[in-house]
Amino acid sequence: MAGRFVYAWPRPAVAVDAVVFGVLLGPSPSLEVLLIRRGLAPFAGRWALPGGFVGEDEDLEVAARRELAEETGLSGFYLEQLATYGRPGRDPRGHTVSVAWLALVRRLDHVPVGGTDAREAAWFPVEALPPLAFDHGEILAAGRERLRRRLRYSPIGFELLPPQFTLGELQALVELIDGAPADKRNFRRKVEASGVLVDTGLHRRGPQRPARLFSFDRARYDALEGRGFDL
Amino acid sequence: MAGRFVYAWPRPAVAVDAVVFGVLLGPSPSLEVLLIRRGLAPFAGRWALPGGFVGEDEDLEVAARRELAEETGLSGFYLEQLATYGRPGRDPRGHTVSVAWLALVRRLDHVPVGGTDAREAAWFPVEALPPLAFDHGEILAAGRERLRRRLRYSPIGFELLPPQFTLGELQALVELIDGAPADKRNFRRKVEASGVLVDTGLHRRGPQRPARLFSFDRARYDALEGRGFDL
DNA sequence: ACAAAAGTGTTCTAGTTACACCCATGG
DNA sequence: CCATGGGTGTAACTAGAACACTTTTGT
Numbered sequence: 001m002a003g004r005f006v007y008a009w010p011r012p013a014v015a016v017d018a019v020v021f022g023v024l025l026g027p028s029p030s031l032e033v034l035l036i037r038r039g040l041a042p043f044a045g046r047w048a049l050p051g052g053f054v055g056e057d058e059d060l061e062v063a064a065r066r067e068l069a070e071e072t073g074l075s076g077f078y079l080e081q082l083a084t085y086g087r088p089g090r091d092p093r094g095h096t097v098s099v100a101w102l103a104l105v106r107r108l109d110h111v112p113v114g115g116t117d118a119r120e121a122a123w124f125p126v127e128a129l130p131p132l133a134f135d136h137g138e139i140l141a142a143g144r145e146r147l148r149r150r151l152r153y154s155p156i157g158f159e160l161l162p163p164q165f166t167l168g169e170l171q172a173l174v175e176l177i178d179g180a181p182a183d184k185r186n187f188r189r190k191v192e193a194s195g196v197l198v199d200t201g202l203h204r205r206g207p208q209r210p211a212r213l214f215s216f217d218r219a220r221y222d223a224l225e226g227r228g229f230d231l
Numbered sequence: 232m233a234g235r236f237v238y239a240w241p242r243p244a245v246a247v248d249a250v251v252f253g254v255l256l257g258p259s260p261s262l263e264v265l266l267i268r269r270g271l272a273p274f275a276g277r278w279a280l281p282g283g284f285v286g287e288d289e290d291l292e293v294a295a296r297r298e299l300a301e302e303t304g305l306s307g308f309y310l311e312q313l314a315t316y317g318r319p320g321r322d323p324r325g326h327t328v329s330v331a332w333l334a335l336v337r338r339l340d341h342v343p344v345g346g347t348d349a350r351e352a353a354w355f356p357v358e359a360l361p362p363l364a365f366d367h368g369e370i371l372a373a374g375r376e377r378l379r380r381r382l383r384y385s386p387i388g389f390e391l392l393p394p395q396f397t398l399g400e401l402q403a404l405v406e407l408i409d410g411a412p413a414d415k416r417n418f419r420r421k422v423e424a425s426g427v428l429v430d431t432g433l434h435r436r437g438p439q440r441p442a443r444l445f446s447f448d449r450a451r452y453d454a455l456e457g458r459g460f461d462l
Numbered sequence: 463a464c465a466a467a468a469g470t471g472t473t474c475t476a477g478t479t480a481c482a483c484c485c486a487t488g489g
Numbered sequence: 490c491c492a493t494g495g496g497t498g499t500a501a502c503t504a505g506a507a508c509a510c511t512t513t514t515g516t
Contacts, residue, residue: 010287011242011243011244011245011284011285011287012242012245012285012287013242014242014243014245014317014328053242054242054243054317054328056241056242056243056326057319057326058319058326059317059318059319060315060316060317060318060328081314081315083312084291084312084315084330085291086245086285086290086291086330087290087291088288088289088290095287095288095289097245097285097291097328097330099315099317099328166494166495167495167496168494168495183479183480183481184495184496184497185480185481185496185497185498186478186479186480188496188497189498190477190478193477205487205488206487206488206493206494207487207488207489207492207493207494208486208487208488208492208493208494208495209485209486209487209488209493209494209495209496210486210487210495211494211495211496212495212496397467397468398468398469399467399468414505414506414507414508415468415469415470416469416470416471416507416508417505417506417507419469419470420471421504421505436514436515437466437467437514437515438465438466438467438514438515438516439465439466439467439468439513439514439515440466440467440468440469440512440513440514440515441468441513441514442467442468442469443468443469
């Protein structure tokens with residue numbers, strides 16, 4: 001079986017890194033990113049995207065989910081591939097090609113992710129990020145941009161909200177991600193017209209007038225074949 | 232400096248592959264893809280996307296351009312990253328992670344790309360593709376989909392046309408890529424309103440009434456900051 | 463003369479925007 | 490009773506869709 005490999009070692013190392021977004025609603029809503037603090041060189045002590053090296057014969061998505069589980073305890077979240085970064089020099093240890101992923105989680109399912117071992121994980125508002133290791137700042141910016149665009153024509157926003165949510169929360173989410181305020185009446189008319197929300201009949205009680213709780217109806221969305229949904 | 236590498240050999244191999252599109256206009260326009268015929272196992276004799284392994288400390292985009300130059304003689308084309316494929320088993324030689332790229336070329340700049348050595352390269356209409364090696368069929372489909380979507384909100388279509396083109400050619404291109412006929416009057420009104428075309432004053436003479444030649448004005452497009460361009 | 467593609471306006475519809483007040487609750 | 494977010498309709502404007510005939514050239 002000699003000669004079956006086209007080129008020999010050394011080769012670039014292959015890693016995965018994830019930009020994990022979550023939102024915090026309430027009085028001052030914020031879009032947040034989950035970061036881990038590095039214990040080892042290079043960039044020891046610096047904050048970085050969660051991630052790590054891909055194992056032998058390991059699928060890329062499997063590797064991304066594994067690393068997130070190991071480093072932050074997350075599981076069962078939305079995950080899509082973002083882009084791959086391979087500029088020589090981006091990792092001082094040697095040429096490393098990193099496949100970046102976009103992950104969306106329900107923020108409240110993962111309150112302060114306790115750092116039991118050397119690794120510490122924490123949520124940071126995107127408006128107040130620490131300096132990041134490697135080229136992770138660039139990757140994170142690409143993730144934000146992807147999230148913003150994708151929100152327009154696919155229903156991934158619901159991955160960030162609890163299963164039941166008020167229209168005010170949904171609107172706050174949209175405003176958060178594309179950074180611009182939306183007209184309340186027009187917004188409500190549009191989501192109603194989209195036909196993908198169902199009124200649960202329940203209400204959320206708070207310090208003000210109770211708000212109706214809605215949920216996203218995926219079956220109804222799929223039936224529309226993605227036609228014209230945009231939030 | 233011992234211990235600086237986090238994990239040791241073996242690692243996945245890293246490759247690049249490109250989906251190269253070109254259009255042939257004229258009486259029966261077609262969208263075509265540039266493929267090469269493999270000389271070596273695995274899949275010897277099968278058609279495949281042009282591509283190859285990434286060199287030590289080689290940038291991914293540089294590797295993609297180098298492989299395309301080596302295998303097809305192309306240079307100076309539009310190139311954007313598509314996605315990365317790393318399913319174990321996708322390459323029978325061993326775990327290979329391939330970064331796929333979307334390339335757009337002016338078809339007439341590269342008429343039958345002569346196969347001087349063992350490698351043979353040829354254009355295939357997307358409607359009549361041969362069976363492809365590896366998972367290249369899947370990658371090609373992703374490239375088509377990306378091209379279709381991207382055409383809507385960025386001016387990459389012009390990368391497929393000659394520097395000067397008629398409105399009929401531009402419309403044929405759009406119809407080709409999204410597979411649906413467009414209304415001639417509405418189409419012309421829209422591109423005129425976009426303000427990104429300049430009338431060169433020249434005409435193309437043919438067997439019928441001569442058509443005005445237009446060119447794409449990138450400076451004017453950039454000034455609009457991508458606002459509302461859609462073809 | 464004829465075949466073939468170029469070129470040209472109007473009407474209707476649907477979707478998007480702008481805009482302000484009352485309601486229900488907890489404290 | 491007050492503060493806070495929840496909830497509601499209408500009119501103007503804009504963008505997109507539908508639609509058919511005349512013009513210019515080569516053969």
